[in-house]
Amino acid sequence: MKKVLFSAFALMVSSSAFSQYWSTQNTGFSTASRGISGMEVSDANTAWAFAYDGVTPTNNVQEFTKTSNGGTTWTSGAINVGNPALTITNISGVSGTTAWVGALLSTSSDGLGAVYKTVNGGTTWIAQQAFSTAGESYLNFVHAFDANNVIVGGDPENAEFELYTTSNGGSSWTRVLDANLPNPNIGEYGYNAGYYAVGNNIFFYTNKGRIYKSTDKGLNWTIAFTGSTYSLTDFGGATVNGDMAWSDANRGIVFKRNFLGTTPTALAIYRTTDGGQTWSTVMFTGITAANNINDITYVPGTNILVATSSSQTTGGSWKSLDNGSTWTALDTGVQHLNVRCSDASTCYSGGFNTSATVGGMFKSSQNLGVADTSKAINVLSMYPNPTKGEVNIKTDKKIKSTTVLDLSGKVIATGSSEKANLNGFTKGTYLITVEFADGSTKTEKIIKD
The missing domain is CATH 2.60.40.1930 (Macroglobulin (MG2) domain)
Structure with missing residues (x-):
């Protein structure tokens, strides 16, 4: 099977637009134009992120940065997994010392790889669960709920999505039972980092426009969204694709994006408040297809959403206080790559650095739930x-x-x-x-x- 990787990152442009909501922090990458490929925020003080080359995105980069003091300092380093050809799928950290990454050989048709763990802040990375079935295995993501409970997910292998969980920090792993997992459709697969987690809940989306959902740290799964109902037939398609975010087990949102070539032509938003049993179409204002939204996130447990765009012309960030109906710009003319929040006062958004000591990360500097007094x-x-x-x-x-x-x-x-x-x-x-x-x-x- 040929696995298609989802990617929507723009190249770096210079911008110095001011925002009352974001302050700039320094990611510490020694090479300029390092963009944040993905991140996880475990609490107000702790976040891990990994990099990509903003000048030549096809270059393979194995680098991370982390903070354990709210971004006052970020420490960068190498993700040394023993093979420079391995692509990092995502990073998931639970403290300043402990994190996991997924790494796979994306140049092959299989995507064979493994989960790697660090317990010393990224100095060394040790291989754990492997994805090793030739012709079938393809590692997509790893997520740590805490220091003990972790899940790693991949494409269907032996007719079921290949998912493993651990409750002892990765010393041993157990495959999720077939009976606890809805069967994949013919030709269905997931995407690199195509998942969202909040609390004990985790969700991943597929090329068939479906969202898989678990509320017990990945042990049992249901289908929470069937995209064919809304003509969202592929979350990673070239002409129609989507993104999702979840506030808790019940509140979720899906963005559907239509493209003509690389030009966004339409944007639709769907919302659930009952865990995916029913979805409604959102009548929204404040953002358009032209904004080319590339990431969305909830402030956990609230109706507050943040959306970002890496567009070189219409980029910026927006917030919604009413669960996606009304959007207000936080800044414009700024490339934001991705965004995650721990609470209404603490959100991080990836950007591009210009040197080891200048830029690369944005942090919210005002409570997003506070109305604009102007x-x-x-x-x-x-x-x-x-x-x-x-x-x-x-x-x-x-x-x-x-x-x-x-x-x-x-x-x-x-x-x-x-x-x-x-x-x-x-x-x-x-x-x-x-x-x-x-x-x-x-x-x-x-x-x-």
């Missing part, structure tokens, strides 16, 4: 509340749009006036979101009698 709403009221049907909206700002949602976040009505009509709706509680001409928003709960 766009404060002086007067806003919605009445009557409770209402029999019609709701009046009084404000000192110009209204761009109004949106009525149910409590699951599903959009059920839209408008652009100072009135919202709930006639015909069943009794209950609804949300009315008002977007103003200056880009700010306000959401209020309304009770329908």
